[in-house]
Amino acid sequence: MAQTPSIPKGTRDFLPAETARRNYIFDTIREVFHRYGFQQVETPAMENLSTLLGKYGDEGDKLLFRILNSGDFLAGVPGDQLATRDSAAVVRSVADKGLRYDLTVPFARFIVQHRNDLVFPFRRYQIQPVWRADRPQKGRYREFYQCDCDMIGSDSLLNEAELVGIIDEVFRRLGLRTVVKINNRKVLAGIAEVIGQPQRITDITVAIDKMEKIGLEKVREELAEKGIPVEALARLEPLLMLSGDTGSKLLQLREILADSPAGMKGIAELETLFGYLEGFGLQTATELDLTLARGLHYYTGAIFEVKSLDEQIGSICGGGRYDDLAGIFGMPGVSGVGVSFGAERIYDVLTRLDLFPPHTGETTQLFFVNFGPREEAYILPVLARARQSGLRAEIYPDHDKMKKQLNYAHRKGIPWVALAGESEMAEGKVTLKNMVTGDQTLVTPEELIKIVGGAGINSEL
């Protein structure tokens, strides 16, 4: 036996049962997207690095998979870069393409490139894999699928509300109990402003994003390490500790952020959004979470994150408003907002909570045992008629032992087996065996199709 082959770190194969379950998730999400009027697009796995670099922060740039240029890729590299083993410089010279890191940035590029062919405000969805050169962990892979929906070309907050509606419906259909956390980057900017540290918004948001995980003490330590003055910290803390329902938090914020125009704008946006949501009749809980920051730099308004209430696995869906992503690619003034569903994590949560429906896979309904050449000739037309009438049917390809053929049908979970040997052929009939009860009857081909077709609709096999 040769060395067992393997696949790259952080990637996975999917067996038929897993694929069926994944498709159940994708199909559910897709249906909801359609219901809200979104249209599907696809973009290539690889993008030019100039498209990807600088959009996700330094950390994100490090996690980009780069694709080595074709041909003699070292020919144009300056000798001193090679001599000094300057990896960072060399990689810029030998790779100008990379695998996409998410679906949002390539979509911004797509919008700019195809603006003349699209109807704005444009609602698109996209279900494709993305790649990150991260170190794999539980619920974290190097290749994983994202299911994105975005509205672009409108800054109405009704779009934000619709996204929350989509989130609500997707997780309701999947049977998952979740909470949607909502915040606004302008409010975060206002907070940074009010405590006298407007330039430090990134450090501040990254740190307070960890509130829930590491607690106030550690957040305070981290911010102090980053050089935020003690007085600023003292003014920040009461903000993070705001309590009460969303309405009272907003009231308190209005007073605290009164001197920050950006902050007040953010509060107004949040008030409008939560106002819309009241009319949506959501089942999912929504809450204002001032510690929600999200790492991606391009967000400018609302930000969302969805957590499972029953499993700790990080966020299973996230997104936000980005006012100027298209601007980076030369199309300013086009605002967008979107969310991304993390299919892999949703899969893991559904698995652990045992929430998949019992039969997500479509197996064969009717199996024909192969008795040899003469019987094949007799059965093939019956098989064709079964398929024409909509049955999922197959014939065993070889004249193997009955035991082996029935075991194949059994292991594949096929509910009906048809046998036709000499005696059946003599009568122009087939023996139909029910693999659950073990019963078998002699029927005509017409009866066979009727029985399997009729039973297939409501049989719980």
Next chain:
RNA sequence: GUGGAUGUAGCUCAGUAGGUUAGAGCGUCGGAUUGUGGUUCCGAAGGUCGUCGGUUCGAGCCCGAUCUUCCACCCCA
């Protein structure tokens, strides 16, 4: 990118203080049953012990490197 754990048959794992031909269960294949599956019984195949190198008379076991998987951090879906 940093720190820690792990790696023995297709799968889950044993393997005693380094000592001849490395074991089990499950699965696979064959037979009992030449037209009847999930049970049972019998039998067989299957491993350069992740990889490379080192220590030793001798390494699955000790040491180093590397890769995989997992955990924590960073970050994130």
